[in-house]
Amino acid sequence: MKEMKNDMELTFDAISSNEGLARVAVAAFVSRLNPTIEELADIKTAVSEAVTNAIIHGYGNIQGYCKHGEALETIDKESPGKVRMKCQLEHGVLKVMVEDQGRGIENVEKAMEPLFTTRPDLERSGMGFAFMEAFMDDLQVESAPGVGTIVRMQKKMTSGPWIPSEE
Amino acid sequence: MDQFQVIDHCLMVKLPQEIDHYQAGYLSQEADSFLLRPDVCHVVFDFEDTEFMDSSGIGIIMGRYKKVAPLGGKVYAINVGKQVGRILELSGMSKLVEVL
Ligand SMILES: Nc1ncnc2c1ncn2[C@@H]1O[C@H](COP(=O)(O)OP(=O)(O)OP(=O)(O)O)[C@@H](O)[C@H]1O
Ligand SMILES: [Mg+2]
Numbered sequence: 001m002k003e004m005k006n007d008m009e010l011t012f013d014a015i016s017s018n019e020g021l022a023r024v025a026v027a028a029f030v031s032r033l034n035p036t037i038e039e040l041a042d043i044k045t046a047v048s049e050a051v052t053n054a055i056i057h058g059y060g061n062i063q064g065y066c067k068h069g070e071a072l073e074t075i076d077k078e079s080p081g082k083v084r085m086k087c088q089l090e091h092g093v094l095k096v097m098v099e100d101q102g103r104g105i106e107n108v109e110k111a112m113e114p115l116f117t118t119r120p121d122l123e124r125s126g127m128g129f130a131f132m133e134a135f136m137d138d139l140q141v142e143s144a145p146g147v148g149t150i151v152r153m154q155k156k157m158t159s160g161p162w163i164p165s166e167e
Numbered sequence: 168m169d170q171f172q173v174i175d176h177c178l179m180v181k182l183p184q185e186i187d188h189y190q191a192g193y194l195s196q197e198a199d200s201f202l203l204r205p206d207v208c209h210v211v212f213d214f215e216d217t218e219f220m221d222s223s224g225i226g227i228i229m230g231r232y233k234k235v236a237p238l239g240g241k242v243y244a245i246n247v248g249k250q251v252g253r254i255l256e257l258s259g260m261s262k263l264v265e266v267l
């Protein structure tokens with residue numbers, strides 16, 4: 001009998017409306033482990049933070065939903081970047097990687113401090129990394145200015161039973 | 168019910184199912200247009216329909232708080248579910264905003 005292993009990769013345009021897509025995708029990906037509602041909320045929140053950061057900070061695509069449902073982001077998209085999300089399940093551990101090829105972070109340590117934000121003009125609160133840290137078991141951030149950013153997160157799924165695939 | 172309603176000096180904001188960056192700009196702008204009215208002093212965020220909120224929601228609440236608090240206004244969060252509650256707690260918002 002082999003343990004269940006599963007991989008998923010999703011690449012999408014760096015536009016704000018895809019935040020919801022990323023959350024739904026990761027939720028569906030872990031669903032066969034029967035996660036608790038709380039685990040699911042934790043994972044969705046952490047993914048939402050990482051993906052939003054890639055879109056608005058990495059690529060500077062800040063446009064969102066507008067009045068009466070018109071979404072202007074496709075018109076006002078400043079940078080045609082892509083966000084890549086990779087998810088992996090193995091031994092009951094979820095690994096998520098969110099990658100952008102945007103402007104990168106100069107000082108990662110500083111950026112990860114709670115309440116630190118470079119975009120107070122967008123009413124960002126500087127809590128994104130703090131939430132990723134709080135809701136996942138492990139968080140690693142790799143970044144280089146002008147190259148991009150990779151966020152790696154891990155969470156041990158306590159819920160179960162996760163089903164080993166038979167062989 | 169309208170998403171934005173003024174009842175008794177309070178701006179009532181009925182929040183959507185999911186609050187992320189995609190939704191945030193619109194909600195903040197629309198709320199601010201109501202806050203210009205002289206009869207609006209307080210803001211009540213109603214989370215009844217909300218199943219998900221990320222840090223974008225903190226920005227919405229904090230931004231409105233900064234507008235009404237100097238004038239003695241209060242901000243309330245009502246019908247707060249578990250996920251939203253944890254976000255408010257972790258971010259320290261529950262110290263500024265009355266969570267009912
Ligand atoms: N993918 C990224 N590319 C470039 N810069 C980033 C990226 N992710 C984060 N940053 C930088 O790190 C800072 C802190 O990120 P964090 O998510 O903690 O807060 P925020 O996005 O500013 O606010 P919040 O997430 O609370 O709305 C950002 O303001 C930004 O300068
Ligand atoms: Mg962020």
